[in-house]
Amino acid sequence: MRFMxxxxxxxxxxxxxxxxxxxxxxxxxxxxxxxxxxxxxxxMDGLQPSSxxxxxxFSGKSRTVVDGPFTESKELIAGFWIWQVKSLEEAIEWVKxxxxxxxxxxxxxxxxxxxxxxxxxxxxxxxxxxxKAVRAQLIGQAK
Amino acid sequence: MSATDPHQATxxxxxxxxxxxxxxxxxxxxxxxxxxxLAEDLAQEALVAALEQWPQSGVPDNPGAWLMATAKHxxxxxxxxxxxxxxxxxxxxxxxxxxxxxxxxxxxxxxDTIGDDLLRLVFISCHPILSPEARVALTLRLLxxxxxxxxxxxxxxxxxxxxxxxxxxxxxxxxxxxPFEIPRGPEFTARLxxxxxxxxxxxxxxxxxxxxxxxxxxxLCDEALRLGRILAELVPSEPEVHGLVALMEIQASxxxxxxxxxxxxxxxxxxxxxxxxxxxxxxxLTALARAESLGGATGPYALQAAIAACHARAYTAAATDWLRxxxxxxxxxxxxxxxxxxxxxxxxxxxxxxxxxxxxxxxALISEPSLRNxxxxxxxxxxxxxxxxxxxxxxAEFIRAASLTNNTRERDLxxxxxxxxxxxxxx
Numbered sequence: 001m002r003f004m005x006x007x008x009x010x011x012x013x014x015x016x017x018x019x020x021x022x023x024x025x026x027x028x029x030x031x032x033x034x035x036x037x038x039x040x041x042x043x044m045d046g047l048q049p050s051s052x053x054x055x056x057x058f059s060g061k062s063r064t065v066v067d068g069p070f071t072e073s074k075e076l077i078a079g080f081w082i083w084q085v086k087s088l089e090e091a092i093e094w095v096k097x098x099x100x101x102x103x104x105x106x107x108x109x110x111x112x113x114x115x116x117x118x119x120x121x122x123x124x125x126x127x128x129x130x131x132k133a134v135r136a137q138l139i140g141q142a143k
Numbered sequence: 144m145s146a147t148d149p150h151q152a153t154x155x156x157x158x159x160x161x162x163x164x165x166x167x168x169x170x171x172x173x174x175x176x177x178x179x180x181l182a183e184d185l186a187q188e189a190l191v192a193a194l195e196q197w198p199q200s201g202v203p204d205n206p207g208a209w210l211m212a213t214a215k216h217x218x219x220x221x222x223x224x225x226x227x228x229x230x231x232x233x234x235x236x237x238x239x240x241x242x243x244x245x246x247x248x249x250x251x252x253x254x255d256t257i258g259d260d261l262l263r264l265v266f267i268s269c270h271p272i273l274s275p276e277a278r279v280a281l282t283l284r285l286l287x288x289x290x291x292x293x294x295x296x297x298x299x300x301x302x303x304x305x306x307x308x309x310x311x312x313x314x315x316x317x318x319x320x321x322p323f324e325i326p327r328g329p330e331f332t333a334r335l336x337x338x339x340x341x342x343x344x345x346x347x348x349x350x351x352x353x354x355x356x357x358x359x360x361x362x363l364c365d366e367a368l369r370l371g372r373i374l375a376e377l378v379p380s381e382p383e384v385h386g387l388v389a390l391m392e393i394q395a396s397x398x399x400x401x402x403x404x405x406x407x408x409x410x411x412x413x414x415x416x417x418x419x420x421x422x423x424x425x426x427x428l429t430a431l432a433r434a435e436s437l438g439g440a441t442g443p444y445a446l447q448a449a450i451a452a453c454h455a456r457a458y459t460a461a462a463t464d465w466l467r468x469x470x471x472x473x474x475x476x477x478x479x480x481x482x483x484x485x486x487x488x489x490x491x492x493x494x495x496x497x498x499x500x501x502x503x504x505x506x507a508l509i510s511e512p513s514l515r516n517x518x519x520x521x522x523x524x525x526x527x528x529x530x531x532x533x534x535x536x537x538x539a540e541f542i543r544a545a546s547l548t549n550n551t552r553e554r555d556l557x558x559x560x561x562x563x564x565x566x567x568x569x570x
Binding site: 036037038039040042043082084086087089090092093094116 | 155156158159160162163202258365368369370371372373376377399418422423426
C-alpha cells in the first residue's frame with residue numbers, strides 16, 4: 001500500500017526566507033536515513049512557502065488565479081513523503097518516530113494513495129476499449 | 144477504517160512494530176546467542192510478551208528497545224537453565240556475563256553495530272548450503288517478518304511445508320556451524336550473488352502471479368523490492384545490488400499494464416505505456432545510474448536493468464532504441480551467456496537490423512539442447528521467416544511452436560498466425 005505522508009505548515013514555516021533550525025534538520029535527516037534504510041520511502045520533497053505559489057479557482061468555465069501567500073497556514077502543506085508499507089498502522093508507527101518537523105505544535109497527515117485496482121469497477125470498460133484501440137493501431141503500424 | 148476494539152488496534156500496531164523491528168531484533172540476538180534458531184525463538188517470546196502487556200500499558204515509546212530488553216532477559220533465563228548441561232553454553236558464558244552486567248537502557252536506540260548484524264543475518268539466511276526454497280523461506284521469515292502462513296499462501300503450499308522447510312534450514316545452519324559473519328574477499332562476491340539470487344527469485348514468484356491469486360503473491364514483488372532497497376543501504380558500494388534494485392523497480396513499473404481485463408498477459412510491446420508507473424521508473428533509472436557510477440555497468444543485473452531502462456525510456460514501442468538494446472545483449476551474452484539470452488538477443492538484433500540478421504542468430508540456436516522444447520524458439524524463428532516472405536517455412540514453425548506450449552491462449556495465437564501465412568500460389 002502507498003501512503004502520502006503530509007507535513008502541515010505552520011505560521012513560522014510560511015515566513016519568507018524561513019529556514020529550519022539546524023538541530024531539527026539534523027534530526028529529520030537521521031529519520032529520513034532510517035526510512036531509506038528500511039526500504040520504505042518512494043519519494044519525498046519539501047515545499048517552499050505559499051508566497052512562492054499560486055492557486056487557480058474553478059467555477060463553471062471561469063478560472064481565477066490567486067497569488068500566494070495563503071493565510072490558513074495549518075491547512076497548508078510544507079512537505080511530503082510517499083511510502084510503501086504494508087498497512088496504515090505501519091505508516092502511523094513510522095510517523096510516531098518522526099521528530100516534530102516544526103519548532104511549535106504541528107501535524108502530520110497520512111493519506112492512502114489510490115491504486116489502479118481501486119478504479120477497476122468504473123474503469124474496466126473504458127480500459128478495454130482503450131486497449132483495443134491501441135492494439136488496432138499497433139497492428140496497423142506493423143503492416 | 145479504524146478499529147472500534149482498542150485491543151484490535153493495539154494488535155495491528157504490534158504487527159506494524161514487528162514488521163519494522165523484527166529483523167534487527169533477530170540479528171542482534173543471533174550475535175549474542177550464535178544460533179539463529181534460538182534467536183528467532185527468543186524474539187518470538189518477546190513478541191508474545193508484547194501481545195500480553197502492550198494492550199494494557201500501550202505501545203512503548205521505543206518498542207525496539209523494549210523487545211530487545213525482553214528478549215535478552217529470556218536469553219539469560221535460557222542460559223541459566225542450560226549452562227550446567229551444555230558445554231556450548233559455557234563457551235558462550237563470557238557473552239552472557241557481559242549481558243548480566245549490562246543494565247538494559249530502554250531509552251537508547253539499538254546498538255550501532257546493528258547494521259552489520261542485519262547484514263550478517265542476510266548472508267546467513269541466503270547461505271548456499273541451503274536449497275533455494277529454504278533460503279527463500281528463511282529470508283522471508285527472518286528478514287521479511289512474514290508469518291509461516293503468509294509465506295505458504297504466497298507460494299501456494301501448505302503451512303506445514305513451509306514450517307518444516309524453515310526448521311530444517313535452521314538445523315542445517317546449526318549443524319554445519321555456519322558462522323554469523325560477513326564473508327570476506329572472493330567469498331563475499333559469491334555469497335552476495337546468492338543473496339541477490341534469492342531476492343530475484345522472490346520477485347519473479349510475485350511477478351508471475353496471475354489474476355485471482357491470493358494478494359500475497361503479487362505482494363512478493365513489493366517484498367523483494369523492499370529487501371533489495373534495504374540491502375542497497377547495507378552494502379551501498381556494491382553495484383550489482385543497485386543493478387538488481389533497478390531491474391526490479393523498472394519491471395514492477397509495468398505491473399498494471401501487463402495483464403488485460405481478462406487476466407491474459409500483454410506483451411511488453413503491446414502494453415499501454417500510460418499505465419507504467421513513472422515513479423518506479425524514475426527510481427529504477429536512479430538506481431541504475433548508481434550502479435554505473437560505481438563501475439558496475441557490465442554486471443549481469445545492471446545489464447538487464449539497462450535493457451529494461453531502454454524500454455522504460457521509450458514513450459511508444461516505435462521509439463525504442465533497439466540498437467542500444469542489441470548492444471547491451473551482446474555484452475550480456477559475454478558476461479552471463481545462456482541460450483535464452485542469445486534468443487532475446489536475436490529478437491533485439493532483428494528489431495535493429497532486420498529479420499535476416501535475426502534469423503542468422505536464431506538458426507545458430509536450433510540444435511541447442513536446453514531450447515529443444517522451448518516454444519519461443521520456433522515462434523521467434525517463424526516470425527522472422529514470415530517477415531522474410533518465407534511463408535511455408537513460417538507456417539511449419541508456428542505450428543511447431545503451438546505444439547510446444549501448454550498455454551491455450553498462446554497456442555491459439557500461434558495457430559492463427561500459422562493460418563494467416565498465405566500458401567504460395569499454385570503453378
